[in-house]
Amino acid sequence: MDFLSALLKSMPGAAAQGFIWGLMAIGVYITYRILDVADLTVDGSMATGGAVCVMLIRGGVNPWLALLCAFLAGMAAGCVTGLFHTACGIPAILAGILTQLALYSVNLRILGWGTGGGKANQALNVQNYDILVSSRYVREVGLQNPLVLLAVFTAAGIGLLYWFFGTERGCALRATGSNPNMARAQGIDTDSCKVLGLMLSNGIVALSGALLAQYNGTADVSSGRGAIVIGLAAVIIGEVVLGKVFRNFALKLAAVSVGAIIYYIVIQVVLRLGLNTDDLKLLTALVVAVFLAVPYWKGKYFSKPVRKEAADHA
Amino acid sequence: MLEIKDIWKTFNAGTTNEKVALQGVSLTLADGDFVTVIGGNGAGKSTLMNAVAGVYPVDQGTITIGGTDVTRLPEHRRAPYIGRVFQDPMMGTAASMQIEENLALAARRGQKRGLGWSITKAEREEYHTLLGTLGLGLEERMTSKVGLLSGGQRQALTLLMATLRKPKLLLLDEHTAALDPKTAAKVLETTETIVRRDKLTTLMITHNMRDAIAHGNRLIMMFEGRIAVDVSGEEKKKLTVEGLLELFSKASGSDEADDKLLLS
Numbered sequence: 001m002d003f004l005s006a007l008l009k010s011m012p013g014a015a016a017q018g019f020i021w022g023l024m025a026i027g028v029y030i031t032y033r034i035l036d037v038a039d040l041t042v043d044g045s046m047a048t049g050g051a052v053c054v055m056l057i058r059g060g061v062n063p064w065l066a067l068l069c070a071f072l073a074g075m076a077a078g079c080v081t082g083l084f085h086t087a088c089g090i091p092a093i094l095a096g097i098l099t100q101l102a103l104y105s106v107n108l109r110i111l112g113w114g115t116g117g118g119k120a121n122q123a124l125n126v127q128n129y130d131i132l133v134s135s136r137y138v139r140e141v142g143l144q145n146p147l148v149l150l151a152v153f154t155a156a157g158i159g160l161l162y163w164f165f166g167t168e169r170g171c172a173l174r175a176t177g178s179n180p181n182m183a184r185a186q187g188i189d190t191d192s193c194k195v196l197g198l199m200l201s202n203g204i205v206a207l208s209g210a211l212l213a214q215y216n217g218t219a220d221v222s223s224g225r226g227a228i229v230i231g232l233a234a235v236i237i238g239e240v241v242l243g244k245v246f247r248n249f250a251l252k253l254a255a256v257s258v259g260a261i262i263y264y265i266v267i268q269v270v271l272r273l274g275l276n277t278d279d280l281k282l283l284t285a286l287v288v289a290v291f292l293a294v295p296y297w298k299g300k301y302f303s304k305p306v307r308k309e310a311a312d313h314a
Numbered sequence: 315m316l317e318i319k320d321i322w323k324t325f326n327a328g329t330t331n332e333k334v335a336l337q338g339v340s341l342t343l344a345d346g347d348f349v350t351v352i353g354g355n356g357a358g359k360s361t362l363m364n365a366v367a368g369v370y371p372v373d374q375g376t377i378t379i380g381g382t383d384v385t386r387l388p389e390h391r392r393a394p395y396i397g398r399v400f401q402d403p404m405m406g407t408a409a410s411m412q413i414e415e416n417l418a419l420a421a422r423r424g425q426k427r428g429l430g431w432s433i434t435k436a437e438r439e440e441y442h443t444l445l446g447t448l449g450l451g452l453e454e455r456m457t458s459k460v461g462l463l464s465g466g467q468r469q470a471l472t473l474l475m476a477t478l479r480k481p482k483l484l485l486l487d488e489h490t491a492a493l494d495p496k497t498a499a500k501v502l503e504t505t506e507t508i509v510r511r512d513k514l515t516t517l518m519i520t521h522n523m524r525d526a527i528a529h530g531n532r533l534i535m536m537f538e539g540r541i542a543v544d545v546s547g548e549e550k551k552k553l554t555v556e557g558l559l560e561l562f563s564k565a566s567g568s569d570e571a572d573d574k575l576l577l578s
Contacts, residue, residue: 168427171411175419178408185367185406186475187393187423 007272012138012147014268018261019150020133020212021230023157025238025256027204028231034165035177035197037085040096042205042231044103045077046224049206050213051110054124057214063132067210074206075199077103082195107221121220124213131214146215153211154257157204162250164200173197205231226281229288234260236291315515316343316366316483321375323361323539335361336372337539343483348509348516350526353536359519360401362536363487366517368392380482394424397476397514399469399489406472409461413452413471416460417441420475444474448504466497470504477508484509486518490525502529527553537566 024046031039049070056066077099084095108118126134133146164170175183176193183190205227213219238252238259246255271277323336335358343349353359365372366379368389376385379395400406407416418433418441438456445453448470452463460468469489476484486505490498506529509516520526526533532546533553542565545553 164429166432167429168422168432169429171415171419171432172427174411174415175408178410179405181400181405182408183419184389185393185396185398185400186419187390187425188419188427189390 003272007269009139010268010272011265012145013135014264015261016133016135016138016146016150016215018264019147019154019257020208020215021264022234022257022260023154023211024205024208024227025231025234025260026154026157026161026253027201027208028228029235029253029256030161030197030201030204032232032235033177034174035194035201037092037177037194037198038096038228039078039081039198039201040093040228041077041081041099041103041198041202042096043224043227044100044107045074045202045206046209046212046227047107047219047221048073048077048103048110048224049209050219050223051107051122051221052206053210054122054213054219055110055113057124057129057131058122063130063214067132067207070210071203071207074209075203077206078198078200078202079195081202082198085198086191086194104221111219111221120222121218123218126217131217133211133215134217135215136217150211158250158253158257161253165249169196226284229281229284230260230263232292233263233284233288236288237262240291315345315347315380316341316517317376317378318342318362318366319376319378321362321365321372321377323358323365323370323372335539336365338375339536339539339541340375341534341541343515343517346513346515347532348514348530349518349532349534350530351517351519351534351536352521352523352526353542357536358539359536360487361539363485363517363519366483367396367398367485395482396485397423397479397481397483398485399472399476399487401488401491403465403468403472403492406475407460407468409459411460412457413445413460413463414438414441414456416471417444417475417478420478423479444478445471448474464497466493466501469493469497469501473501473504473508477512477514480512480514482515484514484516484518486516488519488521491521505529523555523558527555527558533558535562535565537562542566 024042028039028042031037052073053066053070056069057063081095081099084090084098085092090098105118108120111122112119124131126136133149135146137144138146165174172183172188173193173196175186175188176190176197180190183193209224212223235256236259238255238257241262242251242255242258246252267280270283275283318339318341320338320340321336322338325331325333325335339358339362351359351362364370366377368384368387372385376383378384379392382395384392384395398406408419411419414433418437421437441456442453445456450467450470452467452471460471463471473489489505490501493501502525505518508514516530518530531550533543533550534541535543535558543558543561545561
């Protein structure tokens with residue numbers, strides 16, 4: 001009974017974390033599923049978003065404006081990765097790793113702003129500052145409960161992305177990810193589409209990082225470590241659980257958010273069951289590896305014969 | 315319409331794999347010319363086409379389309395002038411997007427892509443009619459993902475996309491080679507219809523000598539990165555496979571190339 005009540009008590013927190021990371025995972029979805037690029041910048045831009053937001057709020061800036069600035073900072077990070085990749089010809093994965101590494105120093109500098117050096121973390125006490133989402137109120141009933149705003153954020157984010165990817169420019173991005181040869185033949189500048197996609201993705205990730213920092217009441221330079229894996233986990237869980245039902249693009253994005261919430265609920269359960277927190281990342285990595293491997297194995301060992309027509313002359 | 319002046323292209327220059335693919339090719343196409351291109355493997359047909367499309371830059375020479383020098387333009391900035399259909403049916407369409415979305419992408423070739431809706435109601439009706447002309451029933455599947463279509467259907471769709479906005483130049487790179495004979499004939503027939511209807515200036519590579527003779531008003535044969543045979547007008551109309559082979563032997567100065575060409 002104790003186990004169950006403790007677990008139930010932890011559910012609102014898990015849901016809030018899920019919403020925040022779900023937003024982050026939607027950013028990952030844009031690069032991983034739409035642009036067909038595995039972008040590792042997010043581990044850095046997640047922390048950048050948190051750092052920018054916390055420092056601005058501490059400096060007395062309006063929290064909404066601070067969120068916007070975090071979003072823009074993330075876009076800048078994505079732009080750097082995009083230029084590394086397109087203008088400098090660096091493979092996308094390596095470009096992301098380079099930016100991510102560089103961001104570690106940048107994030108230390110942001111958090112140490114005004115001290116003349118770097119700093120690994122900065123606190124943001126909900127009593128002293130105006131904060132939009134805080135874990136303190138996660139079990140309360142009312143509008144100050146962060147779940148309300150987080151749900152609104154997620155819905156608005158999905159709505160905006162649904163609109164964007166339905167526009168001419170959004171379609172150009174999708175074509176770039178689907179078939180770059182075709183895109184170029186139709187006059188689409190695939191390089192600038194990739195940069196734009198990476199910017200959009202990292203902006204959303206940084207926004208999620210900013211919300212996470214507010215929620216936790218602290219920005220930490222290592223808060224984004226392994227973010228890409230959690231993002232992928234959410235994308236994959238969402239697809240496995242809801243992929244057959246959710247075919248519409250907006251619903252697919254919603255599935256990503258649901259995937260992140262499921263992920264955090266499962267994490268809560270295994271932690272309550274006695275898993276050591278230190279082993280969490282190992283578990284997450286293994287789960288993601290298995291889920292990525294399954295479709296490959298399916299294709300390799302259980303595939304039906306493919307139409308030969310095209311393959312013969314390729 | 316198309317003016318190619320002395321273009322050269324060498325791959326892997328300075329290495330043991332060096333391959334001179336184009337050796338000073340010059341070719342001028344008049345408005346409305348339909349030129350078929352044949353030649354054995356490695357003769358430079360595809361290199362010529364990719365050089366015109368801007369897939370890679372040429373080492374030397376100039377390419378002008380409709381009076382615009384495109385030699386230094388990247389691929390996507392030449393696209394406004396050029397419609398393309400590739401050999402690989404997978405290459406010309408976006409598999410994860412719908413049929414109508416693919417058409418809408420092609421309709422905006424050469425235009426600025428802004429934040430307006432990617433496809434309008436009027437366009438849907440236009441595409442419905444256009445797809446109907448293919449006779450493949452695609453007009454009833456406009457929201458299907460292109461990945462679900464067969465190779466022949468995808469090539470027909472790509473052809474429609476390439477000519478949706480009348481291009482100054484249509485490039486067909488062995489676009490029927492990966493299809494079964496019946497589908498290939500059908501796609502070729504559609505090609506002929508569209509090219510005639512819109513009076514498109516066309517460059518069509520083919521492996522099939524009979525197709526090369528049957529279609530177009532001019533035929534060129536490439537050999538070792540050069541244009542070896544160039545036949546047009548009445549001479550082209552009277553051409554037979556035997557006659558073509560003879561012309562080729564004379565031009566290349568070797569008989570062995572015959573077999574290479576026939577077998578390829």
